Amino acid sequence: MSVKHLLASASAAVALALAATPAAAQKKYDPGASDTEIKIGQTMPYSGPASAYGTIGKAEAAYFKMINEQGGINGRKINFISLDDAYSPPKTVEMVRRLVEQDEVLLVFQTLGTPSNTAIQKYMQAKKVPQLFVATGATKWNDPAGNPWTMGWQPNYQTETTIYAKHILKEKPNAKIAVLYQNDDYGKDYLKGLKDGLGDKAKSMIVAEVSYEVSEPTVDSQIVQLHGSGADVFVNITTPKFAAQAIRKAFDIGWKPVHYLNNVSVGVGSVLTPAGLDKSVGLISTAYLKDPVDTQWATDKAIVDWTAFMKKYYPDGSLIDNTNVYGYTVAQTLVQVLKQCGDNLTRENVMKQAASLKDFAPDTMLPGIKMNTGPKDFAPIESVQLMRFDGKTWVRFGPVISADAN
Amino acid sequence: MSAVAPPVGAPLAAAASTRRLRLIGLAVLLVAACALPFLVSNYRTFQFTLVLVYAIALLGLNILTGYNGQISLGHGAFYAIGAYVAAILMDRMGVPYWATVPVAGALCLVVGFLFGLPALRLEGHYLALATFALGVTMPQLLKNKYVEHWTGGVQGIVIVKPDAPFGLKLSPDQWLYLFTLAITVVMFVIGWNLIRGRVGRALVAIRDQPIAASAMGIDTALYKSLAFGVSAMYTGIAGALGAIAIQFVAPDSFGVGLSIGLLTGIVIGGLASIPGAFFGALFIQFIPNVADQISKAAPWAIYGIFLIGFMFLMPMGINGAIRLGWARMRHRHSKPAQREGG
Numbered sequence: 001m002s003v004k005h006l007l008a009s010a011s012a013a014v015a016l017a018l019a020a021t022p023a024a025a026q027k028k029y030d031p032g033a034s035d036t037e038i039k040i041g042q043t044m045p046y047s048g049p050a051s052a053y054g055t056i057g058k059a060e061a062a063y064f065k066m067i068n069e070q071g072g073i074n075g076r077k078i079n080f081i082s083l084d085d086a087y088s089p090p091k092t093v094e095m096v097r098r099l100v101e102q103d104e105v106l107l108v109f110q111t112l113g114t115p116s117n118t119a120i121q122k123y124m125q126a127k128k129v130p131q132l133f134v135a136t137g138a139t140k141w142n143d144p145a146g147n148p149w150t151m152g153w154q155p156n157y158q159t160e161t162t163i164y165a166k167h168i169l170k171e172k173p174n175a176k177i178a179v180l181y182q183n184d185d186y187g188k189d190y191l192k193g194l195k196d197g198l199g200d201k202a203k204s205m206i207v208a209e210v211s212y213e214v215s216e217p218t219v220d221s222q223i224v225q226l227h228g229s230g231a232d233v234f235v236n237i238t239t240p241k242f243a244a245q246a247i248r249k250a251f252d253i254g255w256k257p258v259h260y261l262n263n264v265s266v267g268v269g270s271v272l273t274p275a276g277l278d279k280s281v282g283l284i285s286t287a288y289l290k291d292p293v294d295t296q297w298a299t300d301k302a303i304v305d306w307t308a309f310m311k312k313y314y315p316d317g318s319l320i321d322n323t324n325v326y327g328y329t330v331a332q333t334l335v336q337v338l339k340q341c342g343d344n345l346t347r348e349n350v351m352k353q354a355a356s357l358k359d360f361a362p363d364t365m366l367p368g369i370k371m372n373t374g375p376k377d378f379a380p381i382e383s384v385q386l387m388r389f390d391g392k393t394w395v396r397f398g399p400v401i402s403a404d405a406n
Numbered sequence: 407m408s409a410v411a412p413p414v415g416a417p418l419a420a421a422a423s424t425r426r427l428r429l430i431g432l433a434v435l436l437v438a439a440c441a442l443p444f445l446v447s448n449y450r451t452f453q454f455t456l457v458l459v460y461a462i463a464l465l466g467l468n469i470l471t472g473y474n475g476q477i478s479l480g481h482g483a484f485y486a487i488g489a490y491v492a493a494i495l496m497d498r499m500g501v502p503y504w505a506t507v508p509v510a511g512a513l514c515l516v517v518g519f520l521f522g523l524p525a526l527r528l529e530g531h532y533l534a535l536a537t538f539a540l541g542v543t544m545p546q547l548l549k550n551k552y553v554e555h556w557t558g559g560v561q562g563i564v565i566v567k568p569d570a571p572f573g574l575k576l577s578p579d580q581w582l583y584l585f586t587l588a589i590t591v592v593m594f595v596i597g598w599n600l601i602r603g604r605v606g607r608a609l610v611a612i613r614d615q616p617i618a619a620s621a622m623g624i625d626t627a628l629y630k631s632l633a634f635g636v637s638a639m640y641t642g643i644a645g646a647l648g649a650i651a652i653q654f655v656a657p658d659s660f661g662v663g664l665s666i667g668l669l670t671g672i673v674i675g676g677l678a679s680i681p682g683a684f685f686g687a688l689f690i691q692f693i694p695n696v697a698d699q700i701s702k703a704a705p706w707a708i709y710g711i712f713l714i715g716f717m718f719l720m721p722m723g724i725n726g727a728i729r730l731g732w733a734r735m736r737h738r739h740s741k742p743a744q745r746e747g748g
Contacts, residue, residue, distance in 0.1 A: 046698070047705045048663070058702070084698040084705050089562070089659045090652045091694075094453065101449040115562055119654040122564055183549060185560040213546060316703075 026343075032106030033345035038338060039079045040064075041099030041108045043116065048086035049214060052240075053112055055317060056135060057082045059327030060110060062314035063335075073338045076345075081105065087112075089119035096120045100129050107132055107350055109334055110153075110327075114138045114185045117150075124149050130350045132337070133330055133380070137264075138189055142379040144355070149347075151354055151378045153330055155263075157186060158193030160286055160384065161235070163401055164260045165197025167284070167386065168205075168233055172258060176207045178231030180222055180246060182238060183211040190237040190262060207231050212242065223249040235260045240267060244275040251279035261285045263384070269293035269320030272389065281391045286384040286401075288369050289329060293320045294393045302363035325364050332362045333371065333380065368400040439587055443580040452651065453691060455583045458590045459648040460687035464671045465597050465680065466640025471669070472678035473601060474633040475613030477534040480541030482664035484514050484638040486655075488645025490548065493563040493655040494556050503568045503650050507589065510646035511639045518638020522631035541665035545657035562656025565649065586647050593640060598680055600636070609633055610678075641668075674716050676723025685724035689716075 032039040044057035064078040072078065081103055085092040092111065099105045100123075107130035111117055114136045124131040125147055133153035134141055137160075141152030168175050179194065181187035191209075195202040208229035210222045219242050226234065227250070234257040236246050243265035250259065261283045265271045268291055272280040290297045297303040306328055310317050317324050338345075340353040357380060360371040371380040383402040387394040443451040467481050488510035495501035495509060521540065528536050548557045557563070570581035600606055608629050611619040620626045649655050667690050675686025697708035720727035 046702050049661070054702075082702070084694075084702065086663070086694070086705075087658065088661070088663070089654055089656050090456075090648070093652050093654065094456070097449045097452060101447060113658075115560070115656040115658045118562060118564065119652070119656070122653065183546075183560075188560065215542075 028344045028346050028349070030106060030346045030348075031104040033076070035076070037077045037079045038073065038345060039081065039103065039105045040334070041096070041103060041105035042080070042082040043085040043092050043095045043099075043108075043111045044082055045087035045112060046084040048088065050087040050113060053135070053323065054084075055321060056110070056112065056323050056327040056330075059310075059314055059317060059324045060331040062309070062317070063328055063331035066309060066313050067335055073335060074342060078338075085111075085116060087116065089113075089115045092116035093119050093123070096123065100127055105129075106345060106347065109133060110135045110330060112136065117141070121147060121150055128347055130347055130354070132350070132354055133333060135330075136186075138185060139193075142377070144376055144378045149351060151351075151373070151380070153333065153380050154326075155286075155288060155381050155384050156379065157189040157262075158196065159382065160263055161190045161193030161237070162197035163286060163384065163386070164235060164284075165194050168258075168260075169198065169201070172233060175205055175233040175258070176229070176231045177205050177233045177235060178208040178226040178229050178257065179206060179210070179235045180219065180226060180238060181209075181211050182242070183213050186239075186264075187211065187237050194235060212238075214239070218242075218249075219245050220249050222246075223255070224253060227253055227255040231257055233258045233260070236265075237262050238265060240265045240271045244271045247272070247275035247280055247283070251276070259283050263287060266394065267291065267293070267320075267322045268394070269318075270322070277391055280389050283389040285387055285389075285394070287387055287394065287396070288366055288381055288384050289322065289325050290364050290366060291322050291394065292325055293322070296393050306364060329362045329364045332364075333357070333360065336360055366396070366400075436591070440584070443576075443583045448577050448579040451577075451579045451583045455579070455586050455651045456648065457684070457687045457691045458583070458586045459644045459651065460668075460671060460690055461683045462590055462593050462647070463641045463644035463668055464675060464683035464686045465594065466637045466644065467668050468672045468675075468678065468680075468683060469597065469601070469609070469640065470633050470637035472672055472682075473606060473613065474609040474630065476630065476633065477530070477669075478537040478637070478665075479534050479662075479669060480537035480539070480544075480665050481637070481641050481668050482660050482662065483540045483544035484518060484641040485645035485648070485664060485668070486544050486548065486657075486660035487517060488514055488642030489649035489655045489660070490557060490563075490645075491642070492646035492649045493565050496565050496650075497563050498556065504585070506650075507643055507646045511643040514642025514645075515635045515639035518642075519631050519635030521638070522634025525634065526627055526630050538662070538665070541662050545660055548657040548660075558656075560657060562654060562659070565653050565655075567653050568650065582651055586651070589643065589647065593643065594680065594683075597640070601680065605629075605632075670713065672723075674713070674723055676725030679723065679725040681728075682723050682725035689724075 042057060044054050045051050046054040061080050061082055064080045067073065068077045081099060083095040085095050096108060099108060108124065109132050111120065111131065112135035117134045117136055121131065128149060131150040133151060137154050137157040139156040139158045141150055179191060181191050198205055208226050208231055210225055212219045212222055223246055234250065236243060236259060238246055243261060259282060263286050266285045266287055290300065290303055292303050292306065306325060307319060309328065310319055310324060337350065337354045340356065341349050355373045355375050355378065357371045357373045361369065366385055369381065369383050373380050383400050385396045385400050386398045387396040442454060463485055467478060470476050470478055491510040491513055492506040495506040496503055525533055525536050549560050567578045568582065569578055570576040574581065608619065608624045611624060612626055612629055616626060671686030671690045672682065674689045676682030693712050694705065694709055697705040697712065700708045
């Protein structure tokens with residue numbers, strides 16, 4: 001328990017007290033909220049280069065549909081308007097303006113992509129409309145002082161590679177590290193975390209650093225190049241398709257480094273199975289969510305519930321795609337925030353409640369991982385756990401590591 | 407200028423009356439366009455600003471492809487250059503937004519002309535591929551670490567939205583719309599003059615009969631490069647205006663889809679037609695939204711159906727269809743008159 005946690009719980013208590021008192025007296029609404037409904041807006045790449053992520057928006061819509069069937073939140077139905085932005089920032093700006101000015105939503109939820117969210121951030125601050133739980137792991141979303149209307153959700157990229165760096169320094173202090181990364185904001189954020197984590201030793205320890213473009217067909221040549229550098233540790237910062245290629249190629253050319261794989265690509269069904277489960281033995285990564293394909297959760301209540309939910313409300317959705325678990329979990333977080341808001345559905349109170357999450361732990365998150373936010377902490381999930389793949393399942397090891405501890 | 411004089415007599419009067427009608431029509435349209443931001447919401451005004459932006463870009467591409475017959479699959483790159491020039495000048499150097507537009511145009515004119523010189527050796531499909539390469543490369547070039555200091559790399563640049571000057575009581579969106587409208591009018595008048603004059607006839611001659619054109623003394627190489635440069639200039643100006651309206655530039659904004667979208671726009675609007683640029687702009691601005699409304703699962707399939715539908719029903723583009731409809735209507739109206747006379 002740190003001072004921060006104390007502060008968080010104290011502020012949560014105050015906030016709850018504040019929220020409870022006027023709620024009894026009167027209902028307060030901003031545009032988008034009424035006695036019967038809460039209007040929520042979103043942009044998602046249903047088409048374009050990142051359309052694989054579109055399933056997140058569909059899983060969230062399905063979750064809200066379920067909540068509505070169960071009676072809504074404090075008697076109010078969720079009206080969820082999710083629009084396609086094709087992963088193009090100008091389109092995001094246009095669609096978000098539509099949501100705020102024409103549809104008059106109470107808040108914008110889980111807009112996906114770092115460039116898209118950057119494009120609308122200034123506008124959201126000017127309009128004082130919450131930009132909640134953005135679907136990107138960039139580090140910059142946790143900035144309550146500069147951007148009080150924007151909040152992230154997942155552990156940020158830099159935290160993750162910092163954790164790998166610490167692990168490397170502890171286990172293999174003389175490692176020669178090779179890095180493969182995607183040439184965009186996501187890849188570079190990860191790379192920065194790794195270098196920051198290694199500190200002064202980054203220059204001497206990283207012996208090879210190669211990037212690829214999302215538009216490239218394969219990363220085979222990059223793997224051969226990295227193998228040639230003589231590295232014995234491989235930090236693999238790639239999105240699912242390329243992660244599968246990299247794992248397979250490294251195995252096929254007989255390169256056997258200690259292989260760190262970023263959390264973006266830990267799906268057993270979507271990455272490791274296509275790469276070859278036998279070729280994936282020994283991979284090290286981090287996680288904060290349960291993977292539906294991982295056999296250790298086959299009888300876990302959370303995953304059983306999730307499977308039933310998927311079959312009933314999102315039958316077209318893939319049961320082996322862990323991004324559907326992601327959407328399900330983040331939607332629960334929003335519902336929790338709206339529940340906390342009670343009858344005070346102003347934009348200001350939404351931000352206040354989002355910043356008052358106290359040990360919130362949906363059961364689809366790994367045991368021991370909880371969400372905590374506060375007026376100065378806009379990063380809901382800050383802890384992850386290291387894990388190693390044994391050929392069948394991810395085996396978690398070591399304690400739950402929090403970014404604060406680093 | 408040796409404009410061919412129209413035949414004397416009645417046809418001249420008819421031409422004059424058509425001309426007068428057209429001028430009145432244009433004036434009415436212009437008044438309506440000026441009134442628009444005061445009739446619709448700020449959000450709609452913003453959308454129509456983008457329509458004007460696309461219209462300028464489409465006119466530029468039409469000069470190259472429609473009138474000169476050179477296909478470009480890479481005009482998104484010039485749009486990106488224009489956008490980045492505006493963003494960098496505003497954000498890094500504190501240049502006022504209105505001053506960035508001519509700079510963006512001038513730079514794109516030069517870049518387009520220089521790109522046009524070697525590209526001249528390539529004809530038809532080969533040129534299309536070369537420009538396609540340009541369009542594909544541009545987002546990656548913007549991320550390059552040597553220019554990252556200027557372009558902001560993958561994070562892009564956020565710019566501040568300009569307020570209305572002189573204490574005018576206009577919202578930023580209304581002001582930006584009127585500002586863009588003024589530039590659109592200027593660009594279209596210039597474009598119209600260019601195309602109706604000697605230069606335009608030379609461009610069309612090169613498109614239709616390149617050998618005959620050079621035999622008549624047209625410097626084919628120079629005109630083709632010029633067409634490329636002017637076309638890039640229009641697109642660059644559009645890019646700058648687009649960046650100011652969107653308030654953000656990033657490599658992901660200027661993918662190859664933009665280049666293809668622009669080409670789609672001129673074909674849908676009508677190749678080698680000036681008003682077609684507006685129809686094409688309306689199409690690329692609004693049809694993807696309509697498609698998204700119809701299906702979240704496959705918005706591009708719906709978009710494709712629209713595209714096929716438009717091409718099937720209006721093979722000459724929207725402008726071509728309107729002309730055809732207009733001609734038929736006049737024909738039908740003139741028939742009874744003839745009968746009376748006979």
